[in-house]
Amino acid sequence: MSDLEFLSLERELTLFLRRARATSGEMAREVHPDLEPAAYGLLVRLDESGPQRATELAAYIGVGKATMSRQLHALEVLGLVTREPDPADGRAWLLRLTDEGRGRFRAVREARRARYVRRLADWDRGEVAELARLLRRLNAETG
Template sequence: MDEHLPEALRAVEDELAALLRRGRALSWEIAREVHPNLEPNAYGLLLWLRRSGSTRLTDLATRLGIGKGTLSRQIHGLEGLGLVRRDPDPDDRRAAQLSLTEEGTRRFDSARSVRLGQLRQALESWPDRDVEEFARLLRRFNDGAL
């Protein structure tokens, strides 16, 4: 590692690596709760679909920073599991609107409540203002991340 990096930057790198390791493990666990055949990276995709209600594939690909072909393959797999549906876009028949199915919403909400419970437990001793600041700083980091 570069000896010239400030200690605080090294600490951020260490903590981010630990967070990512734990996040990958948690993604496997949560994905299996949604559906036994669900890929772990699909949880984030389902989260965005749950938040948006309905979105175009191209808009979702842009938001997630992945290629349309990759996203289309992932969506196809989620459709096969009965979690996502693809409907024609009323404004552009060449495009599709993606959304969770009723079953997808039910399964996602159930798994998400477990995840939120784990977060609540991890942060229960924190003052509300610290949790709000943590969320703000994570958002700021993610907005500026490559």
């Protein structure tokens, strides 16, 4: 690749990330008006992976313990997440979505998916799959 291709990649990723941040903020507010945009990713992870320890969530998202603790506390106060004892280690806690948290999150996520379907209606399904594959690869290599 030439430098021009990397500059083009940087420009497009910068624009994409700026728009993604704005969209995450909107989606967080749709789940709950007081939900921080950064906490939306925690809901995604808990919905997809089930109950997890705070340390696992922090490592996955890439934040420190203090940030994770603050975000999880806010989610608990909003009634979106609850703690339960870890059956594998009685000293540890697992966090999981509450029924309300799961319902709110899934409704918002389904609306977002529908927007993607509309926006990418002219794309071939193979192109959508390829974009997802490339983004997954990028995330794996930069995470």
